[in-house]
Each structure stands twice: as C-alpha cells, then as structure tokens.
Amino acid sequence: MTTSQDQSPELTEEHLERLKENMNKVEELSKRLVEVMAGKKGHNPALDGPNQELFARAATAYFSEAWQNPAKLMEHQIEFWGKSVLNFAEAQKAMTTGEVDDSDTAPKDKRFSNPMWEANPYFRFIRQQYQTNAEVITQAVASVEDMDEKDKKRLRYFSQQIIDMMSPTNFLATNPDALEKAVETEGQSLIKGLENLVADLEANDGEMVVRLADESAFEVGGNIATTPGEVVYRNRLMELIQYKPETETVCETPLVLFPPWINKFYILDLKAQNSLIKWVTEQGYTLFVVSWVNANESHADIGMGDYVEEGFLTAIEQVKSICKVKQVNAVGYCIAGTTLSLTLSLLKQRGDKSIKSATFFTALTDFGDQGEFTPFLQNDFVDGIEDQISKDGILKAWVVGRTMSFLRSNDLIYGPAIRSYMMGETPPAFDLLFWNGDGANLPGRMAVEYLRGLCQSNDFVNDGFELLGHKLHVRDVDVPLMAITCETDHIAAWKDCYRGVQQMGSKSKTFIVSESGHIAGIVNPPSKKKYGHYTNTNLKADAETWMKEAEYHQGSWWPRWEAWLKKRSGKQVQARTPGDSDHPPLAPAPGTYVLVKSTN
Known part of the structure; x- marks a missing residue:
C-alpha cells in the first residue's frame, strides 16, 4: 500500500491575489481568442472527419450483432459496469483512508507519468475510468463484424482518435501537471x-x-541549410542548386537529387553533422538538388505532367548541359521517388537513356495497400479535398x-x-x-491527379498511368536501381515499397531496409553509428521471407550506397565549380524558393 501525499505548495493571501489578477488577464486573452476564431476562414467539413455514414454503418452492424447475440453484448456491458464500480469503490476507500492500492495492472502510458495519477485518489479514479472506457470502446469496435475490412480499418482509426482526444490530460481540470504549474x-x-x-x-x-x-x-541559410552552393537554373516550378565541390576531382557522372515537394528539401541539409548533401560532396560527386516552388493560386493548373517535364526532365537536361555529359544518376525521395519512376517509364518509352541509375528513398510505386493512410484515401475525404481545391486552387x-x-x-x-x-x-x-512545421502548398491539379490516379486507382501498376500522351507502367523502370526503405516508416511502409520494386523491370536491383522511420532512417549519417540496416539479394521472396533471411549490418547505409553509386559514376575529372557561362549563379544556396512560407 502507498499513502497519498499533498504535493500542493502553501498558498498565502498574497499568492491568491496575484492568482486572481492573472486570471483577469486570462479573461482578456479569451476575448482575443474569440475574435480570432470569429475571423476563421471556413473549409470543407470533410477535411475534419469521415462521412457520418461510416459511423452509421458501424452502429447498424454493432446493434444487428447485439440483436442476434444479446448475451455477447450483455457480457461486455456487465464487464464494463463491474470495472467502473470497482474503480469508484477504490477511489472512495482511498479518500476515506488516505491510502491507495498499489496493485494497479494498467499498462504504462507516458501521458500519466505524474505521480499524482497514482497517489491522488481523484486523479487515479479519472485515469482508471478513462482507461476502462477506452478498453470498452476498442472492444466494441473490434466486435463489429458486418463491415468490409477497409471500413473496419477506418473505424478503428477514428475511434482511436476519439479515445486519444478525450484523454483527461487534454483538459486543464484533469491534468495535474498543468494545474500544479498554474498554481506555482x-x-x-x-x-x-x-x-x-x-x-x-x-x-x-x-x-x-x-x-x-x-x-x-532557426534561419534557413543561416544556421540550417548552409552547405555552400549556387542556384544555377530557375523556372516557375523549381530552382536547381549546384553544390560546391569538396574534393579536387569528382566522378564524371553528376548526381541530381529530387526531394519531395510536400516538404522543403533542407531536411537533407539541417546541419553539417547530419547533412546528406554535404556528405555527398565530400565523397567526390558533383551534386545538384532541386528546390521546389511553394505553390500559390497561380500554380493551380500545374499537374503531374508538369512536374515530370518542367521539373525532372528539365533539371536532367540542365545538369547534362552544365557538366557536358550524356547521362546523370538520379535520386528521388518519397513522392519525388514515385515521380522519378514515372519519369523513367516515360524515358523508356521515348528511347531516352539520360538516367544511368536511379536511387529511391522511401518511394511508393504500388499503392495496392494504402496502409495507415487508408482512413484518408477514401472518397469522402478525397471528395472534400477536391472540393476545397476547387475553391483555393491549391492543397494547403x-x-x-x-x-x-x-x-x-x-x-x-x-x-x-x-x-x-x-x-x-x-x-x-x-x-x-x-522543418516539419515549414510545409509547402501543393498545386491543386497535381494533388488530385496523385490522389485519384496513383493512391486510389493504383494505375501505375494496374492498367498504366496516363501522362504526357503515354501510358506509364512500373515494369518500364529498367535502369540499375537501389531502393532505400525504413523499417518503421508509417508513410511509405517498407513492405509496400518492396512490392513496387519487385515489379520494376530492372535487371540490377538492390534493396535496403534501414532501421528507424521515414526521416531518421534516411538522415542517418555514418558518424552517428545509431541505426543499422538490412540487405538481401533475393528479391523474389515475399517481404516477410526477405526480412527473415536478410543480413543485418551495423551503422548507416550511406557508405554502402556510395560504393554502389561509385561503380556507376565514371572516371575522375576536375572538380566543377557551380554554373558555367550559360548558367551563371542566380542566388547562393539554399536559394529563394525554399524561403517562401506557406499561408493559410
């Protein structure tokens, strides 16, 4: 048994007076809050939650099951009642005796780390009852049977969101940390x-x-994104940055890196210690990185085809011209990796061999399993997004x-x-x-094409994704490739990436699974020696077998990738300074597009 302790500081009259004065200031701030909310711009309600038909179908299925099997419903209810009564009885006893039972078997939850959640009868009861309620809701959702798997997955997700939202830690009156600090x-x-x-x-x-x-x-270009370089080309969609060489000679074949345009490129150049951009230049490569425009209403009609033509193909041609070569090595990260695959299919159909090899960072090409995004990729949500885009011109x-x-x-x-x-x-x-908060707006047309044609219809691996007069297919990707995926990636699950790579037509494929997630698994410098990686040359096995038979390697995958890249990068040539007579520097890295903030 443990004894409840009063952890509140002593309150004097002077202390209470100051507390009242501050509460009056809170009232003034509340008025400002009301004014802000009164001026809030509206948006399509579908962006805030699923169509109510989902919950209606769930309720119908649940009560239908209850009518057919009332004993099951009563069993759940009686269990809930029993736990609730016991929670209340324990709280009553604790308030009477000042002692609480220390045999609580509830799973540990970092939200309830304050000792008062255990020692104080009031907070202990609130926590226990919340966890009981959460368990019952989860159990009820799991018992729904007459729904298809996709709807059940959405129901589980949104019910968990409700559970998380109703946590007592989210409310001042039931958050001991917040109350203690307010008094202190x-x-x-x-x-x-x-x-x-x-x-x-x-x-x-x-x-x-x-x-x-x-x-x-933080200041972009000040204390982050500081690797030296120059913008050597600019159009309405992107700035092309050529980075200053760090070695006297470089590989003849340049490297052009396409980051996702959902976020800013400087995730790969946060600081010198973990900058992939800086590290690549130190290994002796001529590196170009695309910095995408932060879309506004004037970009509403830019589609996936524009990203391929004015982004990928234009960047490749500019790099070839500057370096006076016929081929480049290309890297695509996340959605840019998906689009690099589209570009490779297009080039294959055109007979263009401009890309010598391709590297994919956490890139999906097969969207057959929508994973954790299933709740957001159904028609009620996508219809709402499309409607909002029709008003704004962009996906904000x-x-x-x-x-x-x-x-x-x-x-x-x-x-x-x-x-x-x-x-x-x-x-x-x-x-x-x-960086996570420095997001980018997306052109409306592109967003809809991506959501409808790739995420929902999965055209790239089914009948083909129509773009620029061609029907593009994943099997057309036939250059030597390496795919880097991440073990705990919740955005581009490694198993889904693996399935896409398996369908590519390349004879030379290398597949790696890095430890950690979508960002940390990629931004994983060798100096940190933090996350290891897995390799397996057998890409015909299913994902589970691949991982079971994979070899684990300590440390970053960066050196393994660089060794692979070196073999495909040609002879050594004199290091290239950024730009040439036809491409004079337009602005120092990180450029101007990356500095534009999104507005709502």
Missing part, C-alpha cells in the same frame, strides 16, 4: 499558454496548427501537415498542445521539428 506560477503559465494559442491561431487564420518548434531559433500545407500529424496524434498534436497551451512552455529549439 500564480496563473502565469495559463496566460503564456493562451498567448501561445492565440499566436498559433492568428498565424494560421484560425486553424488549429500546433507550433512544434521555436521558429525564432496545413491540410497535409495535419493529416500527417494525426497519424501520431499524441506525439505531434496533443502532447505539444498541452505543453504550449496549458503549461505555457516555449516549443523546443529542435531543427527537425522546425
């Missing part, structure tokens, strides 16, 4: 929290987008950012919101989170 700071933490909330709402036109990092701590960054965050809502939404809005803390000076 005489209410100043709540004032600061409201100031943070109002500032975030004002910055996003009333949309709730939690700021994850202290933006004042906050929509994409919020969707990604909700896949890890406790870590990327509720936890940061509690620290910022309830505790009044300044977000951390963390470069990765700063």
